[in-house]
Amino acid sequence: MIIVTGGAGFIGANLVAALNGRGERDILVVDHLQQxxxxxxxxxxxxxxxxxxxPFLARLEAGSFGPVEAIFHEGACSDTMASDGRYVMTNNFEYSKxxxxxxQKANVPLLYASSASVYGRSGSFTEARESEDPLNIYGFSKFQFDQYLRRHWQELRAPVHGFRYFNVYGPREFHKGRMASVALHFSRQYRLDGHVHLFAGSGGYADGEQRRDFIHVDDVCAVNLHFLDHPRSGIYNVxxxxxxxxxxMAVAVINGIEARRDGPIRELEKLQKAEIIRYIPMPESLHGKYQSFTEADTRQLRAAGYQAPMLTVEEGVARYIAWLEEQPE
Known part of the structure; x- marks a missing residue:
């Protein structure tokens, strides 16, 4: 059996789909279905x-599931604006420990979701302590588990892989609400209103020029499955x-939708001039908690053997738009 915590969530459900694609059916999904x-x-x-x-942990420790091949631990409170720190630490830190x-006791590989939020606004995105300075309780919870794991490296007997996901987008994120990717938000805004909203200039960046490392969820799943097949314990940027x-990203979304309608393909300046791309002030609640720039340092990931190319924003968004067009939403 393969266990996927958070398996009804965004990345977890896509991992289940990827495992099904390999012929895996003996999968236990663990999640909350309050939503x-x-x-x-x-x-x-x-x-x-x-x-x-x-009830999952008690049943796991009681040996209720028979042999376990691997655990993909994607379950967490992922709300970066969460204010109940005790809840976040219990769900993200204590549960993970x-x-x-x-x-380790059962000699079962663990592949878990860390986060690029551990870097905060450090400006450095290398998997090293000096680069880590989380801005919110979510990032802190992920950082603390990474730190806990580091203190136990020498005791490991089964592989452990921590994946610091950057800005993931793609299918199966409808439920995430305001925490969904900007790709989904832009798509909805453009379809409903004919324009999209981006943040005005902040953090030294011009309007809409804040930058993130956007990665399609298919690439995230491919990384996870690679390390299931080729274990090499470590914490990796993804x-x-x-x-x-x-x-x-906004241009890619708009043009991705228009391409499927046989509509016009336009550049940023023309979309701005037509007020299809509009800029709004950043909410006060995000001041001091917003990463204006992220870019994964992937040298450790590549050195560990993952060599497949990643989808570009244009390629990934086109794939996502095609999927969205098929959904009833």
Whole structure:
């Protein structure tokens, strides 16, 4: 059996789909379905069982599931604006520690979701302590588990891989609300209103020129499966290694939609002039907590053996738009 925590969520459900694509069906999905419509992410996928997160650990430690091949730990409170620090630390830090110790005792590989949010506004994105300075409780919870793992490296007997995801976008993120990718937000805005909203200049960047490392979820899944097949314990950045502006993402989304309508393909300046791309002030709640620039340093990922090319924003958005067009939403 393969266990996927957070398996009804965005990255978790895509991992289940990728595992199904390899012929895997003996999959236990662990999640919270308080938000009931997350079930849509698992529709059409094949799993052996589903279990809520609360009873899962007790049943795992009781040996209720038979042999476990691997654990993909994607479950977490991922709201970067969360204010209940105790809840976030319990779900993201304490839960992860318990899984780590069980996996080591049972000699089961653990592949878990860390986050590029651990870097904050350090301006450096290398997997090293001096680069890490989280800006919110979510980033802090991920940082603390990475630190905890580092203190236990010498004791490991089973592989452990931590993946610092950068800005992931792609299918199965409808349920994420305001935490969904800007690709989804831009797509919805353009379809409904005929224009998109980006943040005005901030952090030394011009309007819409804040930059992120946007990575398609298919590439995230490919990295996870690579290290399942070729274990090499470590903490790795998972991004394209190329920062792109929010303007570039908006242009890719608009042109991706227009290409499917046989509509006009336009450049940034023309979209700005036509007020199809518009700029709004950054909310006060994000001041001091916003990463204006991220770009994965992928040298450790590549040195560990992952050599597949990543989708560009244009390639990934086109793939995502095609998927969105097929969904009832």
């Amino acid at each position: 009931a419509d997350k079930f849509r992410n698992l529709s059409g996928l094949d799993i052996a069982d589903y279990l809520e997160a609360e 318990t899984l780590l110790h069980w996996a 991004g394209t290694g190329v920062a792109r502006s929010f303007n570039a």
